[in-house]
Amino acid sequence: MLELQSVVVDIAGAPVLRDVSLTLPRGGCVALIGRNGAGKTTALRAMMGLLPLRGGRVLIEGKDATAVPAHHRARLGVGYAPEERRLFGVFTVRQNLLLPAEVLGLAKSEIGRRLDAIFTLLPELATLADRRAAGLSGGQGKMVALGRALMVGTRAVLLDEPFQGLAPVLAQRYAAALRELQASFPDVALLVTESNPQLLTSLVDTTYVIERGEITQDGAFAAQG
Amino acid sequence: MGNWFTENGPLLGLALLDGIASAALIFMVAVGLNLVFGVLRVLNVAHGSLFAIGAYAAASVGFFAASAGLPAWASLPALLFAAMLVGLVLGPLIERLLLRRIYDEEPVLQLLVTFALFMILEDAQKLVWGVQPVSFSTPVSLMGTVDVPFGTDVIPYNTYQVILLPAVAVVTLVGLAIFLRRTLTGRVILAVTMDREAATAMGIDARKVFLLTFTFGAMLAALGGALSTPTSSLVPGIGASTIVLSFAVVATAGLGQIEGAALTALMIGIGRSIAVTFYPELEVVVPYIIMVAVLLVRPQGLFGVVETRRV
Numbered sequence: 013m014l015e016l017q018s019v020v021v022d023i024a025g026a027p028v029l030r031d032v033s034l035t036l037p038r039g040g041c042v043a044l045i046g047r048n049g050a051g052k053t054t055a056l057r058a059m060m061g062l063l064p065l066r067g068g069r070v071l072i073e074g075k076d077a078t079a080v081p082a083h084h085r086a087r088l089g090v091g092y093a094p095e096e097r098r099l100f101g102v103f104t105v106r107q108n109l110l111l112p113a114e115v116l117g118l119a120k121s122e123i124g125r126r127l128d129a130i131f132t133l134l135p136e137l138a139t140l141a142d143r144r145a146a147g148l149s150g151g152q153g154k155m156v157a158l159g160r161a162l163m164v165g166t167r168a169v170l171l172d173e174p175f176q177g178l179a180p181v182l183a184q185r186y187a188a189a190l191r192e193l194q195a196s197f198p199d200v201a202l203l204v205t206e207s208n209p210q211l212l213t214s215l216v217d218t219t220y221v222i223e224r225g226e227i228t229q230d231g232a233f234a235a236q237g
Numbered sequence: 238m239g240n241w242f243t244e245n246g247p248l249l250g251l252a253l254l255d256g257i258a259s260a261a262l263i264f265m266v267a268v269g270l271n272l273v274f275g276v277l278r279v280l281n282v283a284h285g286s287l288f289a290i291g292a293y294a295a296a297s298v299g300f301f302a303a304s305a306g307l308p309a310w311a312s313l314p315a316l317l318f319a320a321m322l323v324g325l326v327l328g329p330l331i332e333r334l335l336l337r338r339i340y341d342e343e344p345v346l347q348l349l350v351t352f353a354l355f356m357i358l359e360d361a362q363k364l365v366w367g368v369q370p371v372s373f374s375t376p377v378s379l380m381g382t383v384d385v386p387f388g389t390d391v392i393p394y395n396t397y398q399v400i401l402l403p404a405v406a407v408v409t410l411v412g413l414a415i416f417l418r419r420t421l422t423g424r425v426i427l428a429v430t431m432d433r434e435a436a437t438a439m440g441i442d443a444r445k446v447f448l449l450t451f452t453f454g455a456m457l458a459a460l461g462g463a464l465s466t467p468t469s470s471l472v473p474g475i476g477a478s479t480i481v482l483s484f485a486v487v488a489t490a491g492l493g494q495i496e497g498a499a500l501t502a503l504m505i506g507i508g509r510s511i512a513v514t515f516y517p518e519l520e521v522v523v524p525y526i527i528m529v530a531v532l533l534v535r536p537q538g539l540f541g542v543v544e545t546r547r548v
Contacts, residue, residue, distance in 0.1 A: 060438055086440030098435040100428050111428060112439035114421050164440060 013038045013201045014090065014168050019058055019068035021051075028054045030225045031068070036168060041194060041202040043212045046222035052205040053095055055222065056170050059203075060085050060092050073167070086112055091165020095172040097157040101146030105137060105156050108145050112164045130159045133192055151182035158189065168201040169193075175211050183211065190215055245515075250387030251394075252514040253507060258398035260506025261406035262465050266479055267486035267498050268413065269457030275430040275493045276450040279336055280344070282351040284458050285480025286358035287327060291459025292475060293366045295319040295466040296373040303375065312375040312467075320463040324456025332451040337444070355476070363473055372470035376401075398468055405464060409457070410499050417495075426450055430493060485524040489531045491541020501539060 014036040021029040029051050036042050046052050057063050059070055061082035069078045072088050085092070091112075099108050109130065113123045131138040137159050140152060148156065154174055161169045175183050190202065194215075206212055209219065221229040270284045298319040299312045307315075335354060339347050380396040417423035428436040429446045437443055461479075469475075486505055490497035505524045512523040519526075531539055 062434055062437065081442070082437045083440050083442045085438065092438040094435055094438065098432050100431050100435070102427065102431070103424065107424065111424060115425060115440040160439070 013073060014059060015071040016055065016059060017069045017071065019070070020066040021054055021058055021063060022066050023054070028225050029058065032225070032227055034220055034227065036201045036203050038201055039199050040218060041216045043209070043216040043219045044203065044205045044222060045207070045209045045219060047207055050222045051225040052222060053172055056092065056172050056205065059170060060090070086164040087116060089165065089167030091161030091163065091169045093157040093161040093169070093171045093174065095176070097153040099145035099153055099156055101144070103145055104142050105145055106141040108156055109137070109159050109163055112160060116164060126163055130162055133196060134159050134189055150177055151179065154178060154186060155189070165200060168203065171202065171204045173205050175206055187211070187215060246388050247390045247392055248514055250385070250390060250392045252510045254385060254392065254394050254399050256507030256510035257503070258402050258468070259510060260502040261402035262461050263482050263486055263506055264406045264499050264502035265409060265461030265464065266458050267483040267502055268409065268495055269454035270483045271487050271492065271495070271498055273451055273454035274487070276426060277336065277340070277447050279340070279347045279351065282348065282480060283331070283354040283358055284454070284483065285476035286355050286362070287323065287455045287458035288462035288479045289362055289476030290327065290358065291320045291323045291462030292466045292471050293362060293371060294323050295463035296371050296471060299373045299375060299466070309375055309379050312379065316376065316463040316466065317460070320460035321456060323459035324452060328452030328455030329448060332448050336451065359473065359476060368473050370470040370472050374467045376467040402464060406499070410495065413495055482524055485528045489528045489539055491538020494538065494540040497538070497540030
């Protein structure tokens with residue numbers, strides 16, 4: 013579904029990704045594990061087309077998407093929940109969820125159907141729907157960011173450090189939501205970044221480890237963390 | 238004190254009305270500047286030139302309409318038409334040819350580029366309209382005066398400045414608030430203002446939003462200029478004084494604040510006209526005294542909110 017091929021990224025002249033290759037298969041769940049600063053966020057931003065590549069390619073559904081502008085990723089079915097949730101604070105939760113679908117110009121009925129599916133998966137969002145995003149707690153915000161990514165992420169959802177800063181109870185609830193997501197949307201590929209490999213063992217089928225911008229372990233070889 | 242009021246009451250009333258009229262114009266310019274900075278993150282010094290060119294263009298269109306034999310009331314739509322024309326032509330031209338190249342540059346460089354643009358437009362304006370004062374006051378004489386009661390006094394004041402200008406400012410304020418919150422395009426603009434990258438990931442084409450917002454901001458500046466035309470004679474330098482006042486309003490109100498910009502424009506407009514009336518030597522510094530006083534206490538501006546985005 014989504015692939016990085018030998019991607020090289022420099023930020024301010026310094027290499028941040030060196031020859032990174034990573035495959036996110038259709039319906040698969042992949043973990044990208046690494047310390048802070050290892051290049052996890054940069055890898056996701058490269059997939060989203062949010063920064064220029066010095067080398068390599070990004071493939072979406074087998075087609076070269078390196079030159080496809082970032083804002084077309086949503087149309088290709090790739091949803092993204094950046095680190096630190098990044099919700100639109102003055103909007104309500106419902107407006108945050110609806111925005112990407114409205115921007116795509118989806119039919120009202122289709123938007124309603126997707127919103128219902130997200131409310132079924134994450135029932136807490138239905139009760140928060142009319143609250144302003146700025147007033148949410150960290151855990152609530154993460155759930156909204158997940159829902160917002162799902163709104164357009166019909167093929168793949170990229171989650172950047174979703175567990176960071178969550179209290180253990182909330183982290184468990186979030187992991188349960190991801191498991192339910194896998195069960196109810198089996199075709200959606202999930203890519204989750206994390207600094208602690210233990211958290212994801214029950215969820216993922218492939219793990220990549222990234223260190224100083226390089227993939228040091230990949231595939232089933234590291235599946236058990 | 239009571240004695241001071243009986244002596245100076247009419248003067249104070251006049252100063253208030255002057256202040257409200259100039260606040261309406263400052264607001265039109267400041268709100269566009271604010272919107273453009275919020276979305277593009279470029280502080281556009283040349284925003285004042287768009288005001289000036291809008292003003293001169295309004296005079297030209299007004300004269301043309303009169304010479305073409307159109308009735309006097311046509312001078313009002315002529316102002317609006319001139320402003321739209323200036324915004325729709327210069328807005329996309331500046332954004333496409335110039336600003337688009339500097340979005341990823343350092344703020345200092347952006348400031349230098351828009352300052353250079355300001356200088357170029359200032360000279361272009363002198364080239365086209367010359368340096369002699371231009372005056373086109375048909376709309377003011379057309380609309381006559383109203384008697385504004387102030388305490389025990391009645392102050393006759395021209396309808397254009399005391400009714401029309403504030404009405405246009407209020408319509409702009411309310412219209413903009415409704416547009417930004419209730420329409421999809423408005424929410425898209427707000428989303429880019431809040432977080433460009435997250436908005437892009439949601440499928441929003443930020444470049445398109447930049448073009449749209451800049452053109453809209455240019456139209457607001459030009460409209461402010463066009464509306465100012467009937468109230469004063471146009472001379473080189475009006476662009477500079479306008480941009481400086483708008484900067485003061487935006488900095489005092491806090492970035493991204495529309496309603497706040499309206500209140501601050503009133504504060505600064507009235508503060509300045511009171512100074513003009515009673516302490517003329519303070520006229521130039523009053524806006525900055527207000528700005529500095531506010532920023533010392535609230536560095537994020539009167540209505541600005543400190544950004545908190547951490548978990």
